[in-house]
Amino acid sequence: MKNQVLEQFNKIYPDASSPIIIRSPGRINIIGEHADYNEGFVLPAAIDKAIYVAISKRDDDEIHVYAGDYNESHVVHTDAVAISEKHWPNYILGVVDQLQKRSYKIAGFNLVIDGDVPLGAGLSSSAAVECATAFALNELFGLGLTRLEMVQIAQKAEHTFAGVMCGIMDQFASMFGKKDHVIQLDCRSIEYEYVPLELKGYKILLLNTNVKHSLSSSAYNERREQCEQGVAWVREYNKDVLSLRDVTMQMLDDHVLPKDELIYKRCKYVVEEIQRLLQGCKDLQHGDVNALGKKMFRTHEGLSKEYEVSCEELDFLVDAVKDDVDVIGARMMGGGFGGCTINIIKEEAIEGIASRLKPLYKQAFDKDLDYYIASIEDGTSFVTYELSELKSA
Numbered sequence: 579m580k581n582q583v584l585e586q587f588n589k590i591y592p593d594a595s596s597p598i599i600i601r602s603p604g605r606i607n608i609i610g611e612h613a614d615y616n617e618g619f620v621l622p623a624a625i626d627k628a629i630y631v632a633i634s635k636r637d638d639d640e641i642h643v644y645a646g647d648y649n650e651s652h653v654v655h656t657d658a659v660a661i662s663e664k665h666w667p668n669y670i671l672g673v674v675d676q677l678q679k680r681s682y683k684i685a686g687f688n689l690v691i692d693g694d695v696p697l698g699a700g701l702s703s704s705a706a707v708e709c710a711t712a713f714a715l716n717e718l719f720g721l722g723l724t725r726l727e728m729v730q731i732a733q734k735a736e737h738t739f740a741g742v743m744c745g746i747m748d749q750f751a752s753m754f755g756k757k758d759h760v761i762q763l764d765c766r767s768i769e770y771e772y773v774p775l776e777l778k779g780y781k782i783l784l785l786n787t788n789v790k791h792s793l794s795s796s797a798y799n800e801r802r803e804q805c806e807q808g809v810a811w812v813r814e815y816n817k818d819v820l821s822l823r824d825v826t827m828q829m830l831d832d833h834v835l836p837k838d839e840l841i842y843k844r845c846k847y848v849v850e851e852i853q854r855l856l857q858g859c860k861d862l863q864h865g866d867v868n869a870l871g872k873k874m875f876r877t878h879e880g881l882s883k884e885y886e887v888s889c890e891e892l893d894f895l896v897d898a899v900k901d902d903v904d905v906i907g908a909r910m911m912g913g914g915f916g917g918c919t920i921n922i923i924k925e926e927a928i929e930g931i932a933s934r935l936k937p938l939y940k941q942a943f944d945k946d947l948d949y950y951i952a953s954i955e956d957g958t959s960f961v962t963y964e965l966s967e968l969k970s971a
């Protein structure tokens with residue numbers, strides 16, 4: 579990937595000064611879905627699929643960006659950064675806009691972006707782009723931002739330029755990932771702990787439905803509003819309640835169920851998921867991967883039936899492995915409406931299961947099923963290269 583990005587940089591900007599290269603990974607999440615914006619806990623990790631950004635300064639105030647995935651360029655003056663109809667530049671420009679809003683001076687730059695995080699697969703390629711951009715601009719212009727500040731800027735860019743009112747999980751995981759560890763993140767206090775992911779003969783297998791979750795942003799924002807509505811109803815009786823983190827099932831039964839069954843269902847899923855995660859973390863610490871796996875299946879049930887963010891293809895893939903002794907946990911992952919399922923599966927069984935599922939999936943949906951074994955890697959970082967590599971790229 580590094581060579582590919584260097585090569586593209588050389589080709590698109592032949593006269594530019596040598597770039598710095600940043601790698602920012604996609605993420606998985608073991609458990610704790612739709613918990614982040616409800617101030618609950620999540621258990622994500624950065625993976626071996628990443629976005630790469632090559633960037634260097636220009637002598638003027640123009641921003642030139644090029645995306646390898648689309649073979650497309652976009653140019654804008656630093657005084658005129660705005661949402662683009664092309665869509666992909668927004669994850670970069672949104673970060674520039676956030677920096678400018680915080681009074682950081684951003685001069686002109688040339689940027690190439692590429693990577694191997696499948697787009698729209700629920701692995702947070704967008705957060706990876708935002709984090710790579712924030713890290714790159716921080717370095718290029720010596721802004722002195724902390725990693726957490728960059729995460730917050732990246733998250734805000736997603737709100738303003740992509741219109742998704744996401745929580746902090748994806749950007750945090752991309753930026754703070756640590757090899758072979760998951761991050762137990764408290765999304766209220768932003769305190770976090772790295773927990774070693776020891777799966778003892780098991781691996782993390784991602785099954786990609788190849789359903790792009792492109793219609794998901796309005797539904798995502800709607801879920802968030804439904805959670806806020808539930809909290810507002812509980813708050814009428816208890817002012818100490820600030821988010822679903824503070825809400826119990828009893829409160830939901832007393833104050834939300836009588837008002838609206840749909841909102842009740844949504845909130846119930848989240849309240850239970852926050853508890854489930856805490857138990858799941860204990861399972862992991864005790865090395866009880868089986869117990870954790872069972873909870874993943876329950877999370878899927880909740881996401882599918884109560885939170886209603888799954889889709890036929892995701893349900894199909896979870897159902898298809900539910901009774902397989904080699905798969906100890908599976909569920910849809912991320913925002914939903916497409917993307918991947920995450921499976922904890924016995925290492926020797928991976929090829930067999932993939933070849934069993936592929937034709938079944940093709941027959942049911944006339945779509946291809948892709949699969950990846952995710953390994954857990956470090957978060958956003960520099961990629962070093964020799965000048966000779968640049969010249970020969």
Ligand code: GLA
Nearest residue numbers: 611612744745746747912913
């Ligand atoms: C998306 C969002 C995250 C999180 C997940 C669901 O990936 O970007 O903030 O809410 O959905 O857990």
